[in-house]
Amino acid sequence: MTSRAALCAILALVGTERGAAQQMRDFSSARQRHGETRLTTRLDFAAGTLRLAPGPAGQLYGFALTYDAERFRPASRFDPATGSVRLGLESTGRSGIRVSSPGHLEQSAHVTLSPAVALALDVTLGAVDADIELGGLRLTSLRVETGASRAAIRFSRPNTTRCASAVVEAGAAEVVFAGIGNSRCERIVFTGGVGTATLDLGGAWTNDARLDVRLTMVDLTLRLPRSVGVRVEMERFLSTFDEGGWTRDGSAYLSPGYATSRHKVAVSLATTVGNVDVEWR
């Protein structure tokens, strides 16, 4: 009640001032592939909806954007010397404190990357609803940093090359990282702030891997295929962990059939104030 009164008072005080008109524009960029074998991609997207997926092999990258010209300007710069491209949005400095509000029309970006080049991908997201499909790409390294986002990072198909590391740093976010087995990453680091996270270790495992998970005030769901041996070392403070189905090995937890599993995943899990649920597949 009191907050409603305060809101009414503020509205009455503010009066009828209007926001600036919003100008949505389209921008696109693309580059044909002329024998490039590797590409370093940095993608910065502050607000809106992002879709990233493999594109045609003959196109190094493609970037189609609908953006708010009042608050942002598009960025698409390729450096042939380093084989790197920077895509995304840059602030015009007129966006104020909020980067997204219901009154604004939604920005959207669609990024496609060539599955024919070795790809190092670095994605930074703000208030974004993101769907990042990495299956079928030749991903050598991955880093995703999210702010207040809802992000789905998926490997629906196996990565076509070995990946050194995948690092996901989630802020106040709802993150689903699915098909980790298809990623072929040797080391996976997942850091979460406030929110929910789902780590799906499904997929076609071809190697052993190490998964470091650091969570604070996050409800984590671990989806574990029974075909993979999982060993969990856990540090937890004020957190719950579903111990059903696990076997204790000293301070560690072992999944059923761990010893006979062809591929093993070592999970180091540190969680503070949160829940860890396990779904066996």
Add this chain to the structure above:
Amino acid sequence: MRTRSAVLALILLLVGATRPAAADPRGGDVAGVARDFWELIQQIRGEPADSIRTRTQAIQPRAIPAAEAGGFLVDLADLSHPLALEEQIGRLAAMPEREMRATIPGGAARLGAFSVGSDQTLAGHLLVVRGDAQVFGRLQGNLVAYDGDIVVHPGAVVSGDVLAIHGVVHDRGGEIGGELRTLSAAPVETAVVEPPLSAGEVTLRRVAGVLGVFLTLAALGYGLAAFGRHNLQVVSDTVSHSFGRAFVTGLVGQILILPTFGMLVVGLVLSVAGILLLPFAVAVYALLVIVGVVGGYLAVAHAMGETYTRRRLAQGLMMGAAGSSRFLLAGLAATMSLWIAWALFGWVPVAGSLIRGAAILVTWLLATAGLGAAMLSRAGIRENFAGRIIPPEALTDEYLWATPQFGVPAVKRPGAGSRTGGTGA
């Protein structure tokens, strides 16, 4: 309606078909006729026709001469900043056709549609303004089209970047060494921006806002009077009897709100057990501040209403029961009067701003005093500053307003002097 449109379309089709092919600068092919026909239909139906296409069709293609030294210059070496180029080339495109002059370092500029033939090799950057750029041959440089499309045909080669500003890049199988970029023209979609409100609408909206606040506060006040009457009265009396002290306390309280909050959070974080209480403590602290400010403000309104109502009752100008609810209503009406004045006359230049400033200042003063009174009286628990020396049941209206209690008038009560005189005699 549909029949009429169909007949009209048929007539236009016949007219369009009988036009001489030479009239179309882009050739008299069937596609051109169909395009003209479609644009005419769009215009007749009131839909926005392709203005760029219409404009470019009227242009006689020609080279744009180089500008004199220090004249208009467009550098096409770096196309990674399309917005800057859009602004720059936009100034060129806005010039009258005959006055167009632009220097393209290491390149050339064209006005109207332009083609690089399949047997041609063009060295240097190329700018095409208000027309499509068709590449069949080789272009050794960057290519920019403004108000036009870029078409790279099979077998064509562009060694650099291509950029279509207010147009589209059609890659039909050619080779483009650099990056393809497109930047749309006018806004794709604009948020529905309501037209500015009239003065009457603004006034109505403001009045509604003030009334909304008044009703909300009144509802809160009724609740407070119903369930916390004693506390409300004690805070109200504290405002009445110790206004200055309450104001200073409120001022200090406002200054200390954030530091206290910080100390609370740090203290809880540092103590291991306290960290668990942190979310609860933050919520309670915020609630206490809100209750202190809003409750204090209502108590000030209560005090104002009480003063006014008792005076009217004592003077015999008002009849009826005098309760907290009535005091609150009268006080809130008084506190809102300045805001109503602003709502009604806020549109007046200067005066409107002055009224608004005065309303803000008075509201802040009252809220500060209210917060201070709430703090002094510990939310109406302590009566130390409420001036309650006499039991509340003795504080009748007659006692409070008809009977002077302090100073010389109290000495000169009717009858007091005669009794003194009598004794002397």
